[in-house]
Structure formats: structure tokens, C-alpha cells
Amino acid sequence: MNLARRTMNHPALAAVYERAWRPALFYLASGRSTASDRRDAVRALRLSGDKKVLDIACGPGNFTRHLSESLSEGGFAVGVDYSEPMLARAVADNAGPRVGYLRGDARALPFADGAFDAVCCFGALYLIPDPLAATREMVRVLAPGGRIAITTSHRADNPFGHASRIVGGLSGLRVFDHETFPNLFRELGLVEIDQNVHRLLQYVSATRPA
Known part of the structure; x- marks a missing residue:
């Protein structure tokens, strides 16, 4: 397990992740606040009513609970994470009537197609x-007509972008180019692909055709 993954699995990080760690790093990386990210997540996923939502690598559950609050009775959000300390914090801090948490591997999700x-x-x-x-796997468990949204690293096609790839690799962070996820979404048959770049992060969303 590389340095980045060991850090994410440490109980001490779970305790401060959403209070300090994530807001500070995301602001430095994107120039955006956590509140803006949450609002855009609800908009990109088009949440309402009794929809069923899956939040991969949910960490301590702050986003998962926020997503669940956009749903009506009958809707629910499930947060999946591999880190036991993060899930323990999610259950302690971000429980709710329409939210639940599960330990799992994002590469082999324990859910049916769609x-x-x-x-x-x-x-x-x-x-x-x-x-x-x-x-x-995320696309596999997405229902026809459903929405997928990701936020991940982004490197520009310039010397700074190539340097960020090298630095990220030393710590165990993958730094993705501009085309990887839009191309993958197209390959998987998704439509309405939207991509926005904010500094070192890219926000990509799409729809699975009905």
C-alpha cells in the first residue's frame, strides 16, 4: 500500500478529514469551497424524489449524507469505502434516515447491474x-437514464502538468489527462458528457441512455 493510501486509512485522518484536511486541500487544488462542491454534486446528479444514490469512496460520509438530504421518503444514499476508520467516522458523524454505509472494493461492487x-x-x-x-463498475451499477459524476485529478498538457504527474506518482496519486474519463464514458455508451476543469481537478458527469 502506497503512502497516499496508508494516509487515507489512518484513524487520525478520519477524525479531521472533513473538518480541515479535505476543505484545505480542495481549495488549494481547485479554488473552490466544499459547499460549492456539494451544491454542484446535487445539480450534476440531478437528485430529487426517491432516487437511489451510490457514493464511491465516501470517506467519513459528509457528502453521502448531504446527497441523501436531497431525496424524499423512499430515496436513499449508500456510501461505500474500503477504509474501516473512515466508515466508523461516517456511522458516528453522518448517519441519517436515508443514508447507510458499507465496506467494499470499488473495483468489484456488491450490487446488481443498474x-x-x-x-x-x-x-x-x-x-x-x-x-x-x-x-x-460505477457505470455497470448505474440504471438507464441515471447520472454519474466524478471529481478527480487533472494535468494540463504542458510542463507543469507533466511535473504534477511525476510528483503525484511519487506519493501514490494518479494524475489523469484531459481525455481519459470523457473517452471512457463515450466507450461505455454514456451521453451528455460534461467536463469542467478547476486548477488541478476535473469534474466530469454523464448520463446512461434510457
């Missing part, structure tokens, strides 16, 4: 071993 109306992964694909396999 089980969710919306699937997301925010700020984690660069840590997951074989992130493209994990993304294919």
Missing part, C-alpha cells in the same frame, strides 16, 4: 488501484 439512479466518486479515483476498472 441498481442505482445516480453514482458518484468525488476526490478518490486517483487513489484507487485500477481506477478505470472502478469507473466501469
Whole structure:
């Protein structure tokens, strides 16, 4: 397990992740606040009503609970993470009437095809071993007409971008180019592909055709 993944699995990080660690790093990487990210997540996933939502690599569950609050009775959000300390924090801090948590591997999700109306992964694909396999799994469990949204690393096609790839690799972080996820979404048959870049992060969303 590389340095980045060991850090994410440490109990001390789980305790401060959403209070300090994530807001600070995401602001430095994107120039955006956590509140903006949450609002855009609900918009990109088109959440409402009794939809079923899957949040991959949910960490301590702050985003998962926020997503669940956009749903009505009958809807629910499931957060999946591999880290036991993160899940323990999610259960302690972010329980709710329409949210639940499960330990699992993003590369082999324990759900049936088309089980969710919306699937997301925010700020984690660069840590997951074989992130493209994990993304294919996300699309597999997405229902026809459903929405997928991801936030992950981005490198520009310039010297700074190539340097970020090298630095990221030394710590175990994957840094993705501009085309990887739009191309993968197209390969998997998704439509309405939208991509926005904010500094070092890219936000990509798409629809699975009905």
C-alpha cells in the first residue's frame, strides 16, 4: 500500500478529514469551497424524489449524507469505502434516515447491474488501484437514464502538468489527462458528457441512455 493510501486509512485522518484536511486541500487544488462542491454534486446528479444514490469512496460520509438530504421518503444514499476508520467516522458523524454505509472494493461492487439512479466518486479515483476498472463498475451499477459524476485529478498538457504527474506518482496519486474519463464514458455508451476543469481537478458527469 502506497503512502497516499496508508494516509487515507489512518484513524487520525478520519477524525479531521472533513473538518480541515479535505476543505484545505480542495481549495488549494481547485479554488473552490466544499459547499460549492456539494451544491454542484446535487445539480450534476440531478437528485430529487426517491432516487437511489451510490457514493464511491465516501470517506467519513459528509457528502453521502448531504446527497441523501436531497431525496424524499423512499430515496436513499449508500456510501461505500474500503477504509474501516473512515466508515466508523461516517456511522458516528453522518448517519441519517436515508443514508447507510458499507465496506467494499470499488473495483468489484456488491450490487446488481443498474441498481442505482445516480453514482458518484468525488476526490478518490486517483487513489484507487485500477481506477478505470472502478469507473466501469460505477457505470455497470448505474440504471438507464441515471447520472454519474466524478471529481478527480487533472494535468494540463504542458510542463507543469507533466511535473504534477511525476510528483503525484511519487506519493501514490494518479494524475489523469484531459481525455481519459470523457473517452471512457463515450466507450461505455454514456451521453451528455460534461467536463469542467478547476486548477488541478476535473469534474466530469454523464448520463446512461434510457
